[in-house]
Amino acid sequence: MRFYKISDLFSMEDGSEVSIRGWIHRKFQVGKKIFIRVRDSSGVIQCVIEEGVVGKEKFNEFEGAKRESSVVVSGKLRTDERAPGGKEMYVSEGKVVGFADDFPIKGYEGVEFLLDNRHLWLRSTYLTNVMKVKHTALKLLREFHTQEGWWEVTPPIITSSAVEGGATLFKVDYFGEPAYLSQSAQFYLEVLIYSLEKVFALTPSFRAEKSRTRRHLSEYYHFEIEGAWMDMEELMKFTERTVEYVVQNLIDERQKELEDLGRDIESLKRVKAPFERITYTKAIEFLKQNGVNIEWGNDYGADEEAMLTKLFDRPFFVTHFPKTIKPFYMKVDENDERVVKGFDLLAPEGYGEIIGGSQREDSYDVLLKRIVEQGYDPKDYYWYLDLRKYGSVPHSGYGLGIERLVMWVAGLEHIRDAIPFPRFRERSKP
RNA sequence: GCCGGGGUAGCUCAGCGGGUAGAGCGCCGGGCUGUUAACCCGGUGGUCGGAGGUUCGAGCCCUCCCCCCGGCGCCA
Structure with a gap:
């Protein structure tokens, strides 16, 4: 039949x-x-x-x-x-x-009940539509990078140390030795550019912070790229082309699902490169003018980020942050030693940061100095430092939070609905 | 980790000057030949998050704990 x-x-x-x-x-x-x-x-x-x-x-x-x-x-x-x-x-x-038993979900349940019954809630048209949007977003990312000559690689999930300090790591027992679940594949991608030049990876990343926001997960899918010979400018141009490609093709391929989700398609149609850029310094000036009590050198918070998102009706870059609030691997700007060649890409409509990228420090001496400066032990980064001793090249890369991208594109209220089995707070069931 | 809200029937909630619990929906039974979260009639429903305490008596007051939701921080 x-x-x-x-x-x-x-x-x-x-x-x-x-x-x-x-x-x-x-x-x-x-x-x-x-x-x-x-x-x-x-x-x-x-x-x-x-x-x-x-x-x-x-x-x-x-x-x-x-x-x-x-x-x-x-x-x-x-x-x-x-x-x-x-x-x-x-x-x-x-x-x-x-035959089905009486189905517990009738259509008026609260968040907790629905999360406990996630295995059944996933049958809803709402979550089904989100999953379809996500599938297409992933397909488009792979498609675009492949077309542009990038190689997909598979970095490890179990690692021996932090890529960058600060963020809390999930500890695992690795044959009796302590190991950690990766929170970024970046350093491994940096290794692979010396052979493949332009690489990308889609891996789960883990953060053990007990975040209490609608924008954080303990386990999320991380799309990261790293390109040899690319400076910050080239990377930003590539980044905006990528986002444009994904969003414009999503409108085309997942129109029905986006409409069912109630997404305002018109605002997505505005996602066309080039994106506006604003330096951190200008962002701080703007915030000060609007009565925010903030000084140059401090990171801005969620409320401030939301204020910035209202400046533009499409994604935009914030660039050149003070080096004191960014990790050691970001390259210091030769025109202004106080800042690094890094950027965030913020989505409009209050969604905020979806991508964080930078040009990487390629000088052995400077990198060593910055590692020490930020209080880390260079021994823990021996192989990462090694890369700068054998034919170092300028290079850049970014990390994109898949669920944040989906949350924005699909117009979701909470990031947990961008992943079938959300892991956040202490929740690990179902 | 901090701040705020909340845990009462399967679900969503009401009850609070302390007197030992209620609604709607669901579910079960019956009816209905065009329903859109169907409708009509009848029935079913609870260790009031946990442990102590105050009291003649606690869902309600006190103490501690657990869990959930929202916001902040952290970031993608």
Whole structure:
């Protein structure tokens, strides 16, 4: 038997005999007539079952099938304005494959209940739409970098030390020795540019902070790139082209899902390179003019970042931060020793930082000095320092938070919905 | 880690001058030949987050603890 995708049925002729399989999304019974809305991965269609047509036994079988029961049904398609989407199937035969117990999610539950029942909530059209958007975003990132001559590589997740200090690491028992879950693949990518020149990786990253915001996860997908011979300017140009490519093609390929999610497509259409740029110094001036009590040299917080996002109606760069608030690997600007050649890319509409990048320090002596300056032990970074001793080159790279990108593009209120099984706070179930 | 809010029926919540618990929805049974979170009739429903304490008596007052939500910090 050939099974059709439900989404394909809506473009077929009335009278077509088709079979589908899926799950009962909604069900209504009126006397001797049962309406079931059958869902598969592509869509939902209403099916009408009448006792006079399928027989009493089959009718009773479907009568006993609750929401989320899995079914196979066959029948004729016909147009009916009373059906959602304007088409329905008039069932001639079918069977219940797996009967469902009473499904706990009815549609008015709170956050905690839904998170405890995430394994069931993932069947919702809302989360399904988000997952489809995410898939396409990942596909587009890979597609673009491959087209542009980049190599995908697979850095380790288990590491022996912090890439940068500060952020809390998850500790694991590695054959009796302490090891940590990676919070960035950057240093490993820096190794690989000496052979592949331009590399990217998609890996989970882990942060053990007990963050309490709608923008943080303990486990998230990190898209990182590193390019040999690239300076900060080249990297920023490449970054904005990447974001433009992903967003513009998403509008095209996932239009229906974005609309279902209630996303304002017009604001996404404005995501065209080049993006505006503002230096950290100018950002601080702006904040001061708007009554924020902040001094040059301090990092701005979430409230301040939100103020900045209102300056532009598309993503924009903040550049040249004081070196005191940025990690040692960022290259100090030769025109102004107080700042580094690093940038953040902030998404508009209050979404904030989605990418952080920089040109890397390529001088052995300067890097060593900065490691010591920031209180780290150079021995822990022996292999990272080594890279500067064997044909060092200018190079740059960035890290993009996949779930933050999805959250912004899909217009989500919370980052947890950009990942099927969110890990945050102490939550690790389901 | 800090600040704020909250944990009462399967779910969403009400109850608080202390007198030992209520609604809606769900669920179960019945009815209905066009439903869109269907509708109508009947039924079912609770260690009031945990442990101590005050009191004749605690969901309600006190102490400690646990869990959840939102904001900050940290960052992608």
